[in-house]
Amino acid sequence: MGISYNGLVLLGAIMGCCFLVGVSAGNFYQDFDITWGGQRAKIFRGGQLLSLSLDRVSGSGFQSKNEYLFGRIDMQLKLVAGNSAGTVTAYYLSSQGPTHDEIDFEFLGNVTGEPYILHTNVFTQGQGNREQQFYLWFDPTRNFHTYSIIWKPQHIIFLVDNTPIRVFRNAESLGVPFPKNQPMRIYSSLWNADDWATRGGLVKTDWTKAPFTAYYRNFNVNAISSSSFSDSAFQTNELDAPSRRRLRWVQKYFMIYNYCSDLKRFPQGLPTECRHA
Secondary structure, eight states: OOHHHHHHHHHHHTTTTTOOOOOOOOOHHHHEEEEESGGGGEEGGGGGGGEEEEEEEEEEEEESSSSSEEEEEEEEEEESSSSOEEEEEEEEEEETTOOOOOOOOOOOEEEETSSEEEEEEEEEEBBOOOOOEOSSSOOOTTTTEEEEEEOOSSEEEEEEETEEEEEEEGGGGGGGOOSSSSOOEEEEEEEEOTTTTGGGGSSSOOGGOEEEEEEEEEEEEEEOOOOTTTTTHHHOOOOHHHHHHHHHHHHHTTTEEEEEGTTTTTTOOOHHHHHHH
């Protein structure tokens, strides 16, 4: 791919990046159920740490016990280290059924020394195709970093270490569906996707490096009650000035794919929300 973690870290330092968000830890025993993978999913330290593993037989995953409709959700992840090509660590919100809504973080692994790709998407009423992809300005396998979703009726904001990387605004006034009626659970899974994940499937998973393991801690949810709907802080649809500057910084230097710029994919015209951004 022609770019290394060292180059990204240097650029992040030059541009004077970001700060960690403070989160209070939930408890994985209380808040989540292991849903598949058997002993490949483990909860440690009295519910303060969770790991998912992938081997040649199976991956693993978990989901939240509760459903949420609007709020801020934070999770700290440390991704699969070393040669993670072919693996995908998915962390997302989703409802159920053929017309489900979904808000996605997916971390696409890579060969040692090459950067992960952070893949984001938004589904409404079963329809997605709203991908934006980013490199990160740090190595996400060395330490824990905070990945957050702010979900309000006005917008969805994706954040990394409290730095906004993407805003998906409610454009229902233009006829664009927006996820606001279906409560969603939190899901995460670690699985093999070497048929597509790394260079379109050209790089296969090296099973001699298995098991592949990702770690989770400091889950936190700030749910938004209906009584907050009149709150000015809740109603606002805009980031403050420093956050807008950080968003522009990420999108200028680290965005590697934006569906709103893909004219080949949409020869009949870009999606409505792209034309009115």
